[in-house]
Amino acid sequence: MVVSFAGPFLAVDWGTTNRRVFLIEGGQVAKTERDDKGVTSVDDFAAEAVAIRARFGDLPMLLAGMVGSNIGWQVAPYVAAPAGVAELAAGLFWIDDRTAIVPGISTLVGRRPDVMRGEEVQLLGAVAAGLVPGDALLAQPGTHCKWVEMADGKVADFVTAMTGELFALLRKHGLLAAQLGGEVTLGAAFLEGVEDGKRQDLAASLFGIRAAKMLGQRDDADAASYASGLLIGTDVAARLAASKHDAVHILADPVLGGFYAAAIQAHGQSAYLIDSHAAFIAGINEIVSQ
């Protein structure tokens, strides 16, 4: 690592729709701000970097997330899994001599191409901070849920499921949209969906939501919870079937993380919720200390 990150520095978790800036001093967060200036709402990234330094200090800056994608500032090429902190540090993409982007990770294990960009900092930080073991199955639920096999403290392999996006599409468009307007709660309907998700037969189980309505079997007030349980449960069933672990460590906000935890527990496995912000800071510190 270049000497420029030895003192205080700025870290930016720059995603598609949101951005969080951290001023890090002595490994601790001295100041932080979150806004909605994700990469899709930014045209001039250099000007944004100037503005960030004007607010947080004229310091070296480490960027992570979609800012390094083809819709971001510049493309930081993926490093191939297995990848740890050393590989990320070696693959930093330098915009200038004090501004760098953390690369994403790609995998091609088992003929399944997959990519991540942004999640890698949290994942490796969670291990570095001792929040999760170096050999474990991690989940990062969201629009696209990442399921990550960590081995020897590195990202060994991973798979992304479009679970959150499918739920959003079904709530907004198509046959089921009118039924899925209700709030998702962690109750009997959700767990019934998780149970039916064990079939791993999503396209058919989804139609069952319509059929249950036609046959008077389920109130539409419960349909969204059932659908969420079905989608998350199908995702969990597929991942646990391929897992050699008996627990999953979840990096997510408590609500969504709680839904995944309930589905994992319904499969008889343990689920641990991990603080993803702490993991991100630990990951950034680990990269700059290489």
Next chain:
Amino acid sequence: MVVSFAGPFLAVDWGTTNRRVFLIEGGQVAKTERDDKGVTSVDDFAAEAVAIRARFGDLPMLLAGMVGSNIGWQVAPYVAAPAGVAELAAGLFWIDDRTAIVPGISTLVGRRPDVMRGEEVQLLGAVAAGLVPGDALLAQPGTHCKWVEMADGKVADFVTAMTGELFALLRKHGLLAAQLGGEVTLGAAFLEGVEDGKRQDLAASLFGIRAAKMLGQRDDADAASYASGLLIGTDVAARLAASKHDAVHILADPVLGGFYAAAIQAHGQSAYLIDSHAAFIAGINEIVSQ
């Protein structure tokens, strides 16, 4: 059956978006017309019936399809599977003494609620006409693909997969839409999708379409064919895993039917394409002859 269908009569296959009217004389189609007056574009069904009789003859009329649903003329209650021609004939819903709606079929086998309305005439007609055996697995691909277990010439059980609707949603909305604009063709990319569909891991395999693009592994021109193969292949994999047969009889237009046939053959099973219009007429004739 009442005597009113003993002579010439009218049969109407009245779906959500389209309608087909047949004048049937001596069991044969004497005249037919197809238009886009599906139930969603009709307000006054009684007036439509008068108009049909004005064009085709003042005859008894048998209606099938969504015309008997809660968005149709009047609700013809489902009859429960197992159901054959006799059960449909006994369950006819009479609008007046010479106008009847064929009921749909419902199932609750194995805690899986499912419904059909309109497909039942084709299914039972295919058996009645000797186009398929009385014990067989039938598929009716479409927006919602019906998979039907026929036993002793009756609809014994069935499951509906939202395969076509999911494909349409993904082509129009969300992350993959920009990649899926291409034409679907029955080539290597489609068959690769069918192969990956054997994993029955749809939400994750779909994200692979994005990842393959990011890693330069597949041209977007092939992405739609791959996605179609993946969706149809996942559907086929789930159904064949639960099937006791070694063949599937497909009621569909030749293009979509051909896609399903290729996926079924990729699983080492036989696929037979059946003329769905001939099956419908045979089914209607069988119902009126009860």
